[in-house]
Amino acid sequence: MNAANYLYISALLFTIGAVGVVVRRNAIVVFMCIELMLNAANLSFVTFSRINGNLDGQVMAFFTMVVAACEVVVGLAIIVTIYRSRRSASVDDASLLKR
Amino acid sequence: MTTSSSLVYLIALPLAGAVLLLLGGRRTDKWGHLLGTAMSASSFGVGLYQLMLMLDRPTEQRPVSQKLFEWINVGEFKVDAGLLLDQLSICFVLLITGVGTLIHIYSISYMSHDKDRRRFFAYLNLFIAAMLLLVLGDSYLNLYVGWEGVGLASYLLIGFWNQKPAYATASKKAFVMNRIGDMGLSFAIMIAFATMGTVSFAGVQEHAHHASEAALTGMGIMLLVAAAGKSAQFPLQAWLGDAMAGPTPVSALIHAATMVTAGVYLITRSNFVFDAAPTAQLLVVIVGAITLMFGALIGTAKDDIKKALAASTMSQIGYMILAAGLGPVGYAFAIMHLLTHGFFKAGMFLGAGSVMHGMNDEVNMRKYGALRKFMPITFVTFGLGYLAILGVPPFAGFYSKDMIIETAFNAGGAKGIILGVTTLIGAAITAFYMTRVMILTFTGTKRWDDNAHPHESPWLMWLPMAVLAIGSVSSGYLLSSGGALENWLHPLFDHHAEHEHHLLEPIVVSAMALTMVAIGVAIAFSKYARQEVSSVAPENVSIFTKIARQDLMQDRFNEAVFMRPGQALTTTLVAADEVVIDGAVRGVGQAAMSSGSALRGLQNGYVRSYAALILVGAIALIGAIWVVVQ
Secondary structure, three states: OOOOHHHHHHHHHHHHHHHHHHHHEEEHHHHHHHHHHHHHHHHHHHHHHHHHHOOOOHHHHHHHHHHHHHHHHHHHHHHHHHHHHOOOOOOOOOOOOOO | OOEEEOOHHHHHHHHHHHHHHHHHHHHHHHHHHHHHHHHHHHHHHHHHHHHHHHHHHHHHHHOEEEEEEEEHHHHHHOEEEEEEEEEHHHHHHHHHHHHHHHHHHHHHOOOOOOOHHHHHHHHHHHHHHHHHHHHOOHEEEEHHHHHHHHHHHHHHHHHOOOOOHHHHHHHHHHHHHHHHHHHHHHHHHHHHHHHOOOEEEEHHHHOOOOOOOOOOOOOOOHHHHHHHHHOOEEEOOHHHHHHHHHHHHHHHHHHHHOOOHHHHHHHOOOHHHOOOHHHHHHHHHHHHHHHHHHHHHHHHHOOOOOHHHHHHHHHHHHHHHHHHOOOOOHHHHHHHHHHHHHHHHHHHHHHHHHHHOOOOOOHHHHHHHOOOOOOOHHHHHHHHHHHHOOOOOOOOOHHHHHHHHHHHHHOOOOHHHHHHHHHHHHHHHHHHHHHHHHHHHHHHOOOOOOOOOOHHHHHHHHHHHHHHHHHHHHHHHHHHHHHHHHHHHHHHHOOOOOOOOOOOOOHHHHHHHHHHHHHHHHHHHHHHHHHOOOOOOOOOOOOHHHHHHHHHHHHHHHHHHHHHHHHHHHHHHHHHHHHHHHHHHHHHHHHHHHHHHHHHOOOOOOOOHHHHHHHHHHHHHHHHHHHHHO
């Protein structure tokens, strides 16, 4: 099977994730879209690893997973805290950091 | 050349006086005036001693020099701070310190009511020291130091009563106009250095023979500009009248012993330059002739006694410059007139000060009248000075001025006729305005203010006047009998180019001059002695009188030609600075601020818009890389 197809899927997933981040207001969904992008990147890493015949990409994918896990922990904690204080999980409501 | 180690005391003594009095402050108030006078007098003593020594030596060994220290030593260029006392400088040294000392003595009494008398004496000493450095320096550069010192001292003294804004302005005016002359002198020094590689008098004299005439002409013209600035010659004459703002002894000092004589000294000292540059020499004569008429005409219309005398100084210095421009035949007469003028003009200025002293500082001659009985000594001393300036035999001016008139006639050709007639007419006008001063001040009816109580001045004031009056009577005869001064100065000037014209016999010239003087006196008598003089200046006068009262429009001319365009230029430059330079600086700031506030709109606090921007940026970056790689 042509390895390029995996790259196409990766690009598709990344695009879906990016659009989701920009378009959706719900913090949880935005978060999931970010995960989608990370995983799209992982897929690319693995694919390139396969194409080039070395393991660097696979190692990188593990790093990404670890970072993503940490990020989920911190990110979810922030979202839960914001929800508790504001009774809303919309990212547009948390827009105090302007001018 | 003979060397001496005592020349420096001539300058050091008055300089030490000035420094002591200025640094000593109020502690020296009690005896400051005595110290100042003593310093000036001892400098005169040193001068006399030097004259004795000089008389003892044979002619060729008379010049004395002293090297003070090595001043500039750069590559080929070497200037020592050195002094040179020769037959010419000694005349000036004795005039400066002699008349200067008399003025010091006079000032003790004249300034006794002024709480700043000590400072006044400090400045007087500084003036004397600077002027001595000017005449003793052995190179143009040393002369320049003294030249600037004289400018500074005159500024300080003219503006001595600077609490009056008009006086402060007058001192600034004198200083600024002098700066123009100073610029001329510095250009002359640069020309000398560029073309001859030396700035010492001896060096320039040596090189002048094989320097190009163009360079010498340029240097001569620049020296003339310098002389015009210091000596108040056309076209830099306008400061002289305003310089009367200073206390009267200062006027006497500036007009007789120092300052205005510097220009004559410079031209005489640079005789080797002018002798080799006929064009520059001709310009000197023209400037002298113009100024002598200019000053005389202004003198006829002035009601202020000091300004009338100031105009007369301008005119008399014009005579000297004219004589100096006539070449080797004229230098000695220029110096002779300078010395005799030093006596009679100082005497008359001190006389004017004495009159003002008795008349509550009134300077308007129309408010004087009939002072002869109340101030007999002043009348006599002033009168002797008056006879001297008129050129009545056997008073001093007769010898010196007649010589100049005669030399002018003998210059040859149309030039000689024009100059001779100019000097003759000048003599007539001089007679007119000086007679006017005499009549208005000392004779006729009382036109005093109600609170005027004229009285003779104390002996400290009339004693110097008396000494100067003796000089006004005798100096001309003493200096010219047997050609004393001429022979004395003879070795300094290059006489080989001299060819004698004798257009008119001396006796004829004297007769013509006396006739002109008699005419001038007669007109003055008919106008002022035979008619009642009004105590206010009449308004319905001819246009000529009006112009002469305004100093022949010299200030208006300067204002229209130099001041207004200068101010316009400054305004333009200020505006250009505002708009262009400041505009650029402010524009940069403004641009940064406005672009900042435009970009601030992006900072809206919405996470999603930030994310979108990051996305757009990333895509743009990838696109750019794509384009480059393709």
